[in-house]
Amino acid sequence: MKNIDDLVESASDLAERGLSKGEIADELNVSRETASWLVERSGTGTKPTPPTPTGGPHDIHVDWSAIGRDSARLHHLGAAMADLLSKQGEDIDLTIGIEKAGAPLATTVAQELETDLGTYSPSKHQWDDDDNATSDGSFSRNFAQIRDRDCFIVDDTITSGKTMSETINAIKDQGGNPVACVVLADKRGVEDIEGVPVYSLVQVIRVEADE
Secondary structure (H helix, E strand, O other): OOOHHHHHHHHHHHHHOOOOHHHHHHHHOOOHHHHHHHHHHHOOOOOOOOOOOOOOOOOOOOOOHHHHOOHHHHHHHHHHHHHHHOOOOOOOOEEEEEOOOHHHHHHHHHHHHOOEEEEEEOHHHHOOOOHHHOOOOEEOOOOOOOOOOEEEEEEEEEOOOHHHHHHHHHHHHOOOEEEEEEEEEEOOOOOEEOOEEEEEEEEOOOOOOOO
């Protein structure tokens, strides 16, 4: 994607295909607020989005589709993410990938670190306009379960940190112990979330002058 018009067009297409705004945010690697703004700007949405002081959201879009569409590149990226985690302990035997984009990355991380693989579907996939209507996230039964184990968490990006925080707490609720998180890009520049260290291949820092 080259510009904001491409993002608006993509958001419109995803909305017309029935994706929730939470899923659109996940697909476009933007915040939920940005996803809502893009959908409304496209004219696809039915509810007005409250304007921000500058007339649009403050966000950064990360397009890593050149990696995601090629299995070899995806493997190399996952191996680099696994390397970031390799010094965090030898007794960790479970890697949790946050769906959707974190799951394929977690597959390679799990392979490289020789752990089991689990996946977590966050509550934002059910989010549209009303936060109160959001249901809880869930772990897929088709993959490894927590079972009180130490584990790593893998996702593609951190935008607000809400999804990672939710995943960490969901793992703890299942009796698990999140040891470390790893992402491709961290748009917040955080060192830890909920007391769990966060590692990233890229940190995105917005530089803005005071007006």
